[in-house]
Amino acid sequence: MRVLVATAVPAERDAVARAFAGPAAELRLPAATLHTHRASGLEYDLLAAGVGPALAAASTAGALTAAVLAGRPYGLVVSAGIAGGFAPGAPLGSLVLADEITAADLGAETAESPDGFLPVTELGFGTVTHRPPPVLVRAAATATGALTGTVLTVSTVTGSAGRATALRARHPRALAEAMEGFGVAEAAAAHTTPVLELRAVSNPVGPRDRAAWRIGDALTALTEAFGKLTPALESWNPYDPQEPYEPHEP
């Protein structure tokens, strides 16, 4: 099986790469470059897909389409990187694996709703949540020690206690926020390919405080997580009848 791992920036991609032995093979696509590693019988293509949901979706869709045109489609897409963690559930350095990948600010401000916001789904179009394969989420969480819960995708990094409280009130299961997961998941869904989102918490969600960031620790946690994740992915059976997916042939 081929696995596409989409990070936002090269530093995150390289943190994932450190979980694999040996140098990567480089493959240049029209709008992206893949770094390929092999581990536990699987092929991992690492992609620095860009910051934010739109660029992440465009880059991921490009890589997915290139793979289909080459006759070697991906069996799984993983959105990975650092994230803000909601206190007290997701402390600095912890890992969060999404059982729901939710676009937190895709909707409309309106007085029609008690909290002043309606998601696009309630306006009659689109989707705001993607759900990774539950059996795979459980196996990956057990292997990595990650917490499981909702990971929010935002276009604006939360910078106040008020916004953090509002997000948690609207999404009580949210453990983390980042900026790419929903875009990566939309691209994967367009290709009917299952998706995971794995995040290492680098900062608390709340008032902006750059001194509180622990990006190095989070990148180290990401490397360690991928070292443990690869055997779990090898054991995963995408054709398990409990998994509500119809992925491409492996």
Ligand SMILES: O=C(O)c1cccc(C(=O)CC[C@H]2O[C@@H](n3cnc4c(=O)[nH]cnc43)[C@H](O)[C@@H]2O)c1
């Ligand atoms: O300037 C700031 O105050 C600030 C605070 C936190 C993160 C940033 C970034 O530019 C990082 C964006 C990048 O990293 C992911 N990320 C990490 N922490 C968060 C967060 O608290 N909220 C949203 N995204 C976060 C994100 O996926 C991007 O790839 C700046």
